[in-house]
Amino acid sequence: MMQAAILEGPARMTITAVDRPEPGPGEVRIRLEGCGVCASNVEPFEGQPWSSFPGEAGGMGHEGWGTIDAVGPDVSGLSVGDRVAALSYRSFAEFDVASADAVALLPPALDGQAFPGEPLGCAMNIFRRSDIQAGQTVAIVGIGFLGAVLTRLATEAGARVIAISRRQESLDLARAFGAAETVPMHDHYAIIEAVKALTGGKGCERVIEAVGKQWPLDLAGELVAEGGRLVIAGYHQDGPRQVSMQMWNWKGIDVANAHERDHGVCMRGLREAIDAVASGRIDLAPLLTHSYPLERVAEAITATRDKPEGFVKAVVVFS
Structure with missing residues (x-):
């Protein structure tokens, strides 16, 4: 089992024990260290006329990073223990599954650093x-x-x-x-x-x-x-x-x-971002200003909307 955030209704998030996902062919499972909170989370969190509830376990979380802990069949070039950023979409949870071609390795220069790769x-x-x-x-x-x-x-x-x-x-x-x-x-x-x-x-x-x-x-x-x-x-x-x-x-x-949807283009941007941060061209320290545990994910989204003093970006982190 794992803990995951579920949007039960407008501005109503619960943390629930759900089955841990298993990677299928061509997939890896990531034990998440954290997930960034995106401004695009705000409107779904508040509810829109076309919203339906409850949402997916871990849903809305799409800026995750962590360590691969399981590898499905037909995966090459990735191993258990690799630290990665991923383009996956249920990362307000302790684990998420991603296609192997949606995962990018994080170099040793980024060890110990939060890395919301998607934005x-x-x-x-x-x-x-x-x-x-x-x-x-x-x-x-x-x-x-x-x-x-x-x-x-x-x-x-x-x-x-x-x-x-x-x-x-x-x-x-x-x-x-x-x-x-x-x-x-x-x-x-x-x-x-x-x-x-x-x-x-x-x-x-x-x-x-x-x-x-x-x-x-x-x-x-x-x-x-x-x-x-x-x-x-x-x-x-x-x-x-x-x-x-x-x-x-x-x-x-x-x-x-300028919103890209082609998978290859998105992955190219992710790899370029990894290089930019690892080389010191972009300093994330002044940007990742607020950190919350999973049980306070609703507070993290609210802060993303309201922008308290000193706020730039929130991340949800997992112990």
Whole structure:
């Protein structure tokens, strides 16, 4: 048996003993050390009109890492005892099963470190889709875990980053990760004027929207220069969106929905993220700010929604 979180109803999570999963052909079982909490967990946790309950045991947890403790038939290159990050989807539990081709080995340089690999892989893939070049000005709307990592990657590529976020501590984080300029996200038109002043009136060659709400998407479209690219990195899952196609048409902008679904691309991003953290290019220490045991997973999701002081990202850890 194992302990697993089950979403029984809106904002109602129970920790229940369930059967430990067994790996099938081509699969491995991972004894989880931890699992990151994603902002995309918030809406399902609160309940949506299309929600059904109860959820799967361990469901919503998709940022897990740990050690392989069982290997199914027809698996090569992976062994019991290997420490890995995985693209699996029931990791708010002590164990999860993953396809062997959805698992990436963690090098010794990451021993003892928490490693929510899936969102880091997403950041690498979003950065690639953004096509950021040296000398460009890049606005990033929303500085949390994802926005901070993208700030580092864009700065490293030689771009000038303008970070836009609500909280001063988020703007301070963006500065620490390389942002050249910061703009408080408070008034729509004041932000537009501030970015115009910083870009000689032309706007930004690249704008990354990393919030997942209507207003930040509206704002991001306004900030893109003519012929620039709007990159949608926020996860818009709480309803339809309206966009100003007249403005987008007039400016002739490219729009990239940077959520990858191709498995090979997702794994490439995960491996690139492992290399980036292991080499020291990305420092996770300032980003993984809050840690919770499994029995407090509901509190971890609530903190992800409410963002208490000092919050960037929560992880659920297993003893």
